[in-house]
Amino acid sequence: MSVLDRFRLDGRTAILTGVGPxxxxxxxxxxxxxxxNVVISARSRERLDRIAGEINAADGGRAIAIAADAGEKADLERLVAGARDAFGPIHIVFNNAAAGVVYAADGGLWANTDEVWKTAMEVNVMATWRLTELTEADMRAHGKGSIISVQSCGGFTPIPPAVAYGVSKVSGVSANGTDLRL
Structure with a gap:
């Protein structure tokens, strides 16, 4: 028996956002x-198709790719519906999508325009909330589930001029370690 056998996910369905290299x-x-069963998502279809193909080519691999913008509520609804259509109820959500980084070359602090702030909050905060809201009933029905949100050091230590990004990542940090009772 392998130590990894304790972590088997047989029959469970996982949605992952922000899937790229x-x-x-x-x-x-x-x-x-x-x-x-893996449902991978990002805005770039080409990369998703490659990754899903590699997973499906592996022994026993089951994956589908659904191009979606995590900052768009309708895309997230379509992502969850597509995952359920392919594999049934959702067990795991892995929030990896991120947005809102600006660089000094972009104009420094003032590159954090209203649009950058909106995008950072939609992708880094609201997408996590929306996917939780959309999958909570599935997790409640089988009495368990995992919602994992990838954070950033930018949420702990500001990385100027990426202010919008840092603030949006702080929003998720406060939930780290919280036991979400469904």
């Missing part, structure tokens, strides 16, 4: 390797 891709592949 890096954390999202690696977590999606790990979930699939542990037996989960």
């Amino acid at each position: 890096g954390v999202g891709e690696h977590v999606a592949k790990a979930y699939a390797e542990l037996g989960a």
Whole structure:
């Protein structure tokens, strides 16, 4: 018996946002390797198709790709509906999408325009809330679930001039370690 057998996710369905090269891709592949049905999402369809193809080519891998903008409520509704249509109830939500970073070359502090603030809050805060709201009934029905939100050091230590990004990441930090009773 492998130590990883304790972490099997057979038959469970996981939605992952912000899947690109890096954390999202690696977590999606790990979930699939542990037996989960994986629903990967990001704005870039080409990358998603590649990752889903690699997961499905692996022994026992089951993945679908749904292009969606985490900052758009209708896209998140479509993502959850597509996940349920493909695999049934949702067990895991992995919030990895992020937005709102600006750089000094973009104009410094004043590059944090109203649009940057709106995007940062929609993707980094509201998407997490919306996906929780959309999947809570599934998790309640089977008596358990996991909602995981990737945070950033920018939420703990400001990284000027990315003020909007930092503030939006602080919003999620206060929930770290909170036991969400459904």
